[in-house]
Amino acid sequence: MAAPAQLGLQNAASPIMEELIAFHDHALMIIFLISSLVLYIISLMLTTKLTHTSTMNAQEIEMIWTILPAMILIMIALPSLRILYMTDEFNKPYLTLKAIGHQWYWSYEYSDYEDLAFDSYIMPTYFLEPGEFRLLEVDNRTTLPMEADIRVLISSQDVLHSWAVPSLGVKTDAIPGRLNQAMVASMRPGLYYGQCSEICGSNHSFMPIVLEFIYFQDFEVWASYLYIV
Amino acid sequence: MASEVLAKPQMRGLLARRLRIHMVGAFLVSLGVAALYKFAVAEPRKKAYADFYKNYSPEKDFEEMKKAGIFRSIK
Numbered sequence: 001m002a003a004p005a006q007l008g009l010q011n012a013a014s015p016i017m018e019e020l021i022a023f024h025d026h027a028l029m030i031i032f033l034i035s036s037l038v039l040y041i042i043s044l045m046l047t048t049k050l051t052h053t054s055t056m057n058a059q060e061i062e063m064i065w066t067i068l069p070a071m072i073l074i075m076i077a078l079p080s081l082r083i084l085y086m087t088d089e090f091n092k093p094y095l096t097l098k099a100i101g102h103q104w105y106w107s108y109e110y111s112d113y114e115d116l117a118f119d120s121y122i123m124p125t126y127f128l129e130p131g132e133f134r135l136l137e138v139d140n141r142t143t144l145p146m147e148a149d150i151r152v153l154i155s156s157q158d159v160l161h162s163w164a165v166p167s168l169g170v171k172t173d174a175i176p177g178r179l180n181q182a183m184v185a186s187m188r189p190g191l192y193y194g195q196c197s198e199i200c201g202s203n204h205s206f207m208p209i210v211l212e213f214i215y216f217q218d219f220e221v222w223a224s225y226l227y228i229v
Numbered sequence: 230m231a232s233e234v235l236a237k238p239q240m241r242g243l244l245a246r247r248l249r250i251h252m253v254g255a256f257l258v259s260l261g262v263a264a265l266y267k268f269a270v271a272e273p274r275k276k277a278y279a280d281f282y283k284n285y286s287p288e289k290d291f292e293e294m295k296k297a298g299i300f301r302s303i304k
Contacts, residue, residue, distance in 0.1 A: 018278060025271035029263050037259035044251050050244040143302040146287065187282075189291040191299060212302055215291060222302040 001136060001193040002166075010167040013186045013213075017169030019083050027076055034072070087169075090183060093151035094216070097144065097184075101154075101161030101174035101196070104203035108142050113223045122206045136193045138210045143223075145216035146186045154180045159201065165194035165209055173198060186213040 002010055012018040098109040102119075110116040123137035144150055154163045156174035164171035165184070172182040186192065194209035214222070239246075295303055 012278070022271070022275060025266075025274065029266045029271060032266050033259045033263035036262040037255055040251075040255040040258050044247075044255070048244075048247065050247060052244050141301055188285075188287060189294060212300060214300060214302060218303050 001133060012169065013167045013188050013190070013192055014169055014184070015187065016083070016087055016183075016185075017167060019086060020169050023079050023083055026079060030072060030076060087183070090151065090181070091149055093183065094145065094148035096151045096153060097142070098153045098155070099142075099163045099174070099209075101156040101158075101163065101200070101207075103158050103201050104196075104207040106142075106161075106163070106196075106207060106209060107157075110223065116223055116226065118226075120209070122208055133193070135206065136195070136208045136210070138208055141191070141210040141212040143212045143214060143219060144184070144186070145219040146189050146213040148185065148216060150184045152182045152184050154182060160198045161200050161207070162197035163194070163209060164197040165192050165211060167192050168211070170194075171197055184211075186211075189213050189215070 009017075009021050009024060012021055095110070095112055098111060100107045100109070105119050105121045107119045108117065118140045120138045120140045120142065122135065123132070123139055125134055128134065128137060152163070152170070152172070154172045154174045155178060156176045158176060160176070161174040162171060163174055163182070168184050168186060170182050170184055172180045174180070190213055192211045192213065194211075196204055196207045196209075198204075200207075294300060
């Protein structure tokens, strides 16, 4: 989850998110390059009385400021497409989870297991235990095995929602009548928080997502007995 | 008394000279900013991730979290 006043991306818990963070750094570096160049040139233009009013053609500079931006765009596009195709790889998922958006909660179904399904509502503030996070905790967390590829099928029962978990690099729209597929994998155990990311009514900000990643042996025990505290 | 003749001042090409100097300067500054971001932020971040995972033990992390009572799914 985000720390107070955090500006940057959350720490990555999946390889895809690490790639996305590196790409974000790359793109931001290019943004700073272009912005500092433009700022320098603007300050240059504002600090001189010298003018040139008879320019007729400028073939050389036109070539430069066409080719250079094209090269910069290619430098951005190549890693971007690489990660795009990486996020679309589906390598024999260990488990399939269905995440269905409702107004205003998520419901999860583990169809690989018999009758394993539950709703996940926000934990109201007055029910929070000390140390728990306001507007982020839920009554029933989504337990998943770590170090395993998990296919998440996302849809909605009513209006548009979006299932997002920033530290895993996933944000997929939940569209009624449509099944969207996302892959989720965590390299570490722990809790990963997310929030609905598509405006869906009055309680759009109050339908969070909490993923609890544990060892798959413990996950199988949980799935068998459905320990929900 | 012989009057001294001052050197003829530069009268043309002032803007062109200024642009020549500052175009180089602009590119150097912008490349410098980009290099600063890359080597002060991006590369240290990659190194921090590599260092974190070099000696990371998921089992140890898991046991610590379990002991702290973070997980609801494990008794």
